[in-house]
Amino acid sequence: MxxxxxxxxxxxxxxxxxxxxxxxxxxxxxxxxxxxxxxxxxxxxxxxxxxxxxxxxxxxxxxxxxxxxxxxxxxxxxxxxxxxxxxxxxxxxxxxxxxxxxxxxxxxxxxxxxxxxxxxxxxxxxxxxxxxxxxxxxxxxxxxxxxxxxRLAKTAAAMMRPDAVSEPPDPEGGETTRALEPVEASDIEEIWHALSPPYADLFAWLEGRADKPSGDAPGRFRPVMLAVAIDEAVDFAKLDPDDYAAEWKWDGIRVQAVLEGGTAKLYSRTGDEISGAFPDVMTGLAFEGAVDGELVVWRDGGVAPFGDLQQRLNRKTVDAKMMDAFPAAIVAYDLLAEGGEDLRPLPLRDRRVRLEALVSGGGGARLHLSPVVPHANWEELAVLRADPPVGAAAEGLMLKRWDSPYVAGRPKGPWFKWKRDPHVIDAVLMYAQRGHGKRSSFYSDYTFGVWTEEGALTPVGKAYFGFTDEELKQLDKFVRDHTVERFGPVRSVRAERDFGLVLEIAFEGLNRSTRHKSGVAMRFPRVSRIRWDKPAREANTLDDVMDLLDALESGGGRVAQLAG
The missing domain is CATH 1.10.3260.10 (DNA ligase, ATP-dependent, N-terminal domain)
Structure with a gap:
């Protein structure tokens, strides 16, 4: 120990x-x-x-x-x-x-x-x-x-493999060694779901004492391929738009649906099985293979906002009423295996042809095809990215090389994500709580609010990242110097129209929420700037936030910059 x-x-x-x-x-x-x-x-x-x-x-x-x-x-x-x-x-x-x-x-x-x-x-x-x-x-x-x-832990496990291993002496008594092939984290991920703790067979293979454990089991998880964020100022000058397929970056969660040899499983991007929470999806699939896609709520022939999907997430079981109100489905964008054949070494162009045939040929009522977005140049895509016709259900674009095989991990070049610029508001710090681990001595979890018509603050979100270590020290000092009440581990910070700390908050989206007093919930909020210079009275109002929510729900895709 x-x-x-x-x-x-x-x-x-x-x-x-x-x-x-x-x-x-x-x-x-x-x-x-x-x-x-x-x-x-x-x-x-x-x-x-x-x-x-x-x-x-x-x-x-x-x-x-x-x-x-x-x-x-x-x-x-x-x-x-x-x-x-x-x-x-x-x-x-x-x-x-x-x-x-x-x-x-x-x-x-x-x-x-x-x-x-x-x-x-x-x-x-x-x-x-x-x-x-x-x-x-x-x-x-x-x-x-x-x-x-x-993944980092698996990378460290791969690094423990020696370059060579000693072999028993030959009949003439000479010392012999055998070189070992290097191992990558993706090699371990490929067999991970066939292993069980404490992984004696894994370590035996890594140390050259045994053969590689088999990961070839029906219904197994395939390590996912990830995209890197594109640098518009650098990457576009080097990339040919004809080499890349463009797709919407759907506002759901990444999943892998596997139906093989009578075994049906639904995995999250990290390999956690979530089949039990989505029985409607699993019974609505009809193919033999492994599909990579986005789990969404599908309503009126299209993808519903992420807030609808949130009603289904983090549940071990789900009843018929919930499934009827929030019908889940998969928007498919890649085919990893079909009929026992591993398609991952094939180029995306070939995998796409097979995927289109699978979906159109009866892949199931809960399987829909993610369309390719036509484009002649990057400028056309930039216009669509800023104002997508699909509305709030897309958070940007994915760019994928047509000739790219499906490679586990996050290789630079084959796949890029081009997310829409975040929405931004100015909010006032209201409450703070200590963090965990290295931050357990700092007040690093911040609840922030906006002004109501009555001139009071109402909380609209909570953020705990987006600031530097030096800014964390400054924020922590402000909380300690201006605490007005304590509620267990939570400190209430002085926040009035004539005194308060304004935080510029960036976030990916808004949803209506009956669980929050303000009636809204933010997706992925973070502190983008500390507005030491801005008076608290000039922070945004709840009406501003609700206007943005109305615009998003009506299909407006334009980025909102409410902060000033």
């Missing part, structure tokens, strides 16, 4: 991507099975414990520490795991022979009942030092937040 705790601690304090990769690579090289496998599973999100809940942790610590003192400490530190790790009073009668190993903890948590976990937790917290307690609690709750994505 100590090595795992040290790894998490160093990852959380390391900003460099390459440094994180080296830290994890070295850990995987030097840590024995099964601990390294359980560590990799936790970092990729493939390790969860149903019997371990945050409420259990709080109950355990409040049995040993005054609840009020713990509440104040939690409010100050801002992170549950860190607070418990620091404040936990070891039982004076406890006599630990050794700290628990990572594999020992995982195996116990996988088999223990909820009642048993409480006792195990207390014993482990007594046995561990603060850094180990923090790692234990992060492991149990699944909230690692160390700045390492699942």
């Amino acid at each position: 100590r090595a795992f705790a040290e790894l998490l601690d160093r990852l959380s304090l390391t900003a460099s991507r390459n440094a994180k990769l080296v830290l994890l690579r070295d850990y995987l090289r030097t840590t024995p099975d099964p601990d390294r496998g359980w560590a990799l599973a936790s970092l990729t999100g493939d390790l969860t414990f149903d019997a371990a809940k945050p409420a259990m942790i709080r109950k355990a610590v409040e049995a040993r520490v005054d609840p009020v003192l713990f509440g104040w400490s939690h409010d100050y530190v801002g992170d549950m795991a860190e607070t418990v790790a620091l404040i936990w009073p070891r039982d004076p009668n406890y006599r630990a022979n050794r700290e628990p190993e990572l594999g020992e903890v995982v195996e116990a948590l996988r088999t223990a009942s909820r009642g048993e976990v409480a006792g195990l937790l207390e014993g482990w917290l007594d046995a561990l030092e603060p850094k180990g307690r923090w790692a234990l609690l992060k492991l149990m709750t699944g909230a690692l937040r160390v700045g390492l994505s699942a």
